[in-house]
Amino acid sequence: MAIVEADRVRENPQLGEAPLIVHVVRQFLPNRGGLEDVVANLGRQTVRRGYRVRVVTLDSLFTAPQDKLPPRENIDGIEVVRIPWSGSSRYPLAPEVFRHLGDADLVHVHAIDFFFDALAWGRLLHRKPMIVTTHGGFFHTQKYAAIKKIWFRTLTRASAMxxxxxxxxxxxxxxQFSEIVPDSLLIENGADIGKFADIASRRPKRRIVTIGRFSVNKRLDHLLDAMAALTTRDPEWHLDIVGAESDLNRADVEAAIESRSLSGRVTLHVSPDNGAIRRIITEASLFASASEYEGFGLVALEAMSAGLLPVLNANDAFATLADRHPVIALADFTNAKTAATAIETAYEDLSRQSDIVRAELLDAARGYSWDIVAGRYIGLYRSLNVAAEQN
Incomplete structure (x- = not known):
């Protein structure tokens, strides 16, 4: 046991008795995004159920690699350890991860990246039982699709063993993963349904919110094209773009807005806190996403919990959600006019029966509560003989 860990156990003997789950993930708080939210919410729920939780992550954000974060921190009872890295944000190299697994009862890896491969090939060094959550794999765009498929069917298959x-x-x-791991297990992500619960405008408004990283695969360009079509039909339409810089930065998005003459019709909010996001949502009625790929569609569920009616691009994840929850509207955002019409239709449906639509949205979101989803993970941990006392 490391000296630091031994000191923590002496200060609180109960810590030494509880099983330790070590989550390994490339980005974590204070970064904001679907992956980070999933690990944070699962970690908090696991701590409440009597486990110790450590998150091993990289020591800087991909958007600001030169700004080093504290090497150790405690966030909501979760021990956060940040380690140096090199290489690309697509496949960051961080071999120091092995130094922080020695006292783990279970290692839970998140996403298919360097950590997934390195901990698989180094299992004879750490000898820890491991599970992995896929989070969409690495097929977020069609770029290098042929190489990705070969990698998936060879190296990913071998690592998964x-x-x-x-x-x-x-x-x-x-x-997708059942092709290489036939006994893959489905545990859908949870949503923080309390964060923005039932705060969307009670009066239907022609105001749309989109939330997510400024990534190429989110296709903000397609959403802005739809907005350009909408505003020619009715100048009351307004879009709030909420998110953090990623593949695209503030200047890129601002340029895309200005090039479509949407200044004044689109407001950009870069890395706002939850309080600011709440204020934005309270003025809106619709949520839209033109994303061409999603691992699950977490942000759409959080929007639904707020009472925002989603209009979503018909990718696989969003289509699955819409099949399950018919209140969700799907659109083809590669066609600006078609997408604009879908948004108008959603607004008209909301205007006709706003109370009924809102109730359907809130009811659908409740099924993705983290309390429910964390219980499924705890069941998996226990099936692997990693038990803890219930609080």
Whole structure:
């Protein structure tokens, strides 16, 4: 046991008695995004159920690699350890991860990246039982699609053999990973349904919110094209773009807005806190996403919990959600006019029966509560003989 860990156990003897789950993930708080939210919410729920939780992650954000974060921190009872890295944000190299697994009862890897491969091939060094959650794999765009498929069917298949269970967070992931791991397990992601619960405007407004990283695959360009079509039909339409810089930065998005003459019709909010996001949502009625790929569609569920009616691009993850929850509207955002019409239709439906639509949205979101989803993960941990006392 490391000296630091031994000191923590002496200060609180109960810590030494509880099983330790070590989550390994490339980005974590204070970064904001679907992956980070999933690990944070699962970690908090696991702590409440009597486990110790450590998150091993990289020591800087991909958007600001030169700004080093504290090497150790405690966030909501979760021990956070940040380690140096090099290489690309697509496949960051961080071999120091092995130094922080020695006292783990279970290692839970998130996403298919360097950590997934390194911990698989180094299992004879650490000898820890492992599970992995897929989070969409690495097929977020069609770029290098042929190479990705070869990698998936060879190296990913080989690495997966080191894991006790491969957990898929969406039906589309399950279809894909079952090709290489037939006994893959489905545990869909949870949503923080309390964060923005029931705060969307009570009066239907022609105001749309989109939330997510400024990534190429989110296709903000397609959403802005739809907005350009909408505003020619009715100048009251307004879009709030909320998110953090990623493949695209603030200047890129601002240029895309200005090039479509949407200044004044589109407001950009870069890395706002939850309080600011709440204020934005309270003025809106619709949520839209033109994303061409999603691992699960977490942000759409959080929007639904707020009472925002989603209009979503018909990718696999969003189509699965819409099949399950018909209140969700699907659109083809590669066609600006078609997408604009879908948004108008959603607004008209909301205007006609706003109370009924809102009730359907809130009811659908409740099924994705983290309390429910964490219980499924705890069941998996226990099946692997990693038990803890219930609080």
């Amino acid at each position: 080191a894991y006790r269970r491969v957990v898929c967070c969406s039906a589309s992931d399950l279809r």
